[in-house]
Amino acid sequence: MKRITIEKDVLKNNNDIAKRNREFLKNNNIFTINLLGSPGAGKTSVLEKIIDNITLNYNMAVIEGDLYTTKDAMRIEKHNIDVLQVNTGGACHLDASMIQKSLNYINTQQLDFLVIENIGNLVCPASYDLSEDIKVLVTSVTEGNDKPLKYPSMFQRSSVVILNKIDMLELTDFDKEEFYKDIYSINRDIKVFEISCRSNEGIKELSDYFINRIKNKKSRQY
């Protein structure tokens, strides 16, 4: 079987575009996150929970990645913020060129916080720089505590892990001690928030963390 590899070129092209996007986002002081996670980990639910806290003082927009549907964008739209749907038509991750195009459709003049919700996938999105400041990974206790070692690239490249559905902890075999041991063995600088979108546990702390990052980004303006 003959096979050629083009991944290197694709990633180089992606990185070049991401660099240009990043320059633009930096010049406009827009704190940007790449929101990652398995299908059903709760990425959209987490966003819905923090929007009100963030938008008290800051402007926020969301780029929603999905294979075909507009389901998540419709959920976000109800919260009265700018949301743009990007459909990949089956592709398993967003790339920097999609973000480049998306930025033409978002009002970036007064924007403080941009969230890019990636495709639900713990493998492919890890390799694609979307010009974010940080990668934020949502994982849930119902998925099991073995995910860090099974999908290490994701945990290695993320600055923040949101451990969601913590209200269901007692109903699962999730071993928190092992989870923390594993994530720190992969990435000792990773920050973890334990939250529940159902009980609201940890939502305030998570919102405050993002608000601080937004403030820091803006303070570099002067």
Add this chain to the structure above:
Amino acid sequence: MKRITIEKDVLKNNNDIAKRNREFLKNNNIFTINLLGSPGAGKTSVLEKIIDNITLNYNMAVIEGDLYTTKDAMRIEKHNIDVLQVNTGGACHLDASMIQKSLNYINTQQLDFLVIENIGNLVCPASYDLSEDIKVLVTSVTEGNDKPLKYPSMFQRSSVVILNKIDMLELTDFDKEEFYKDIYSINRDIKVFEISCRSNEGIKELSDYFINRIKNKKSRQY
């Protein structure tokens, strides 16, 4: 940005190898499933639950796909059946050439049932024929009921859906009516088993289904 597409060739190569594998599996009357699902949907747990029922009368082997670890294979090994770990080194799906190689390491002489547990991913594995008789998709109520429309290729190509963690139904917003409406709109012939690996609900029915398929495959032998 210049980009060439090689997906077509890769898929053709894959299909050619899958065809040869399928011929071999058919000649040996080995009923084969490609077990799919999100990370944490419960693919390995489902296997652990049905092994004892199947192996009362039939020989079973498992090919365990994983990016890097042997965690799932070690779980299956405890049940005293033949298990082979395939590590993709980061690749997001198994392919037919991996199965071709794996078949050299499995005792296929007396084998009745081969399970190929794919990488946890609802996107990429959908396109790769692994020479299975059927694709079986595990999804769980804690992932939400929106998965069929969000990842339609998976549901379209699967013959069986295992709706896992049904014991947690009341603790989630999972809308069963919508779920069934959506899956049948994508694939009207799909068979659904509602199960719980915790309460054992539906495990017997699921095991019986596989046993019948194994029997049917063997009966074609003569």
